[in-house]
Amino acid sequence: MKFNSLKVSIITILAFGVSMYSYKVIFIFYGSILKNFNPLILNFVRYITWLIPVFIAMVLFHGFNIKIFLRELGLDCRLIKGISFSFFSTLPMLIGYFVLFGNPVFSFREILMGALFPAFMEEILFRGFLFGYLYRKAGWGFVPAVAISSIFFAIGHFYQSQNITGALIIFFITFTGGAWFSWLFIEWDKNLWVPIGIHLFMNLWWIVFSAGENVMGGKVANVFRLVTIAITVVLTIYMRKGKMKLTKEKLLQGKKFIDIKFI
Secondary structure (H helix, E strand, O other), X not given: OEEEHHHHHHHHHHHHHHHHHHHHHHHHHHHHHHOOOOHHXXXXXXXHHHHHHXXXXXXXXXXXXXXXXXXXXXOOXXXXXXXXXXXXXXXXXXXXXXXXXXXXXXXXHHHHHHHHHHHHHHHHHHHHHHHHHHHHHOOOOHHHHHHHHHHHHHHOOHHHOOOHHXXXXXXXXXXXXXXXXXXXXXXXXOOOHHHHHHHHHHHHHHHHOOOOOOOOOOHHHHHHHHHXXXXXXXXXXXXXXXXXXXXXXXXXXXXXXXXXXXX
């Protein structure tokens, strides 16, 4: 089946928009029932509703083929490589927070709701699907594709702020983080397990050592986050041996609504 890049863009953004708000719509009609459920189950249901519109869009693009779905989202292989790189890169946070804050205190529910679910589901939706399809399939330049995915990613974290200043800081951090994750996704040959793993371990160490109440954190705690980011950038450039996937030509300019064959 063939789609031009304009149609791919519309379908991708529409599916993403429905994903973001589907749970809120469901809660309007069934909130009186859902509010009695365990928060962990509710969180799981919310993320599942995210995936339904994505699944429908991918069926339109590829037909019903789970193998192709996994491949296009970057989930088909290299799991161990991606997770190993992520764990090694976040060791400064693990070691630094252990020295600063002492023994970890956490619950299984905190890990699921604050680390595992967000890392896996958000990277599928924001990086694998929204950014991935706009950049690789619809032919958007890297900057505009990152911009739309990162803006929505940042808006999704506004609930953590208490005032305008806090919201702006959170916006900057999450916007930058979204761009960073997208860059890693591209440079690691569309291996979504890299941003998933880094997202997971960064959230995990932040939670188990109580490094901060939200993504802003404290000055000392953020030093170790910056070290982690630096390590991923240096190792990624070294891994590419100077042959970066993202070139100047791909920053802004994309394809001009040409026909794209999906298989």
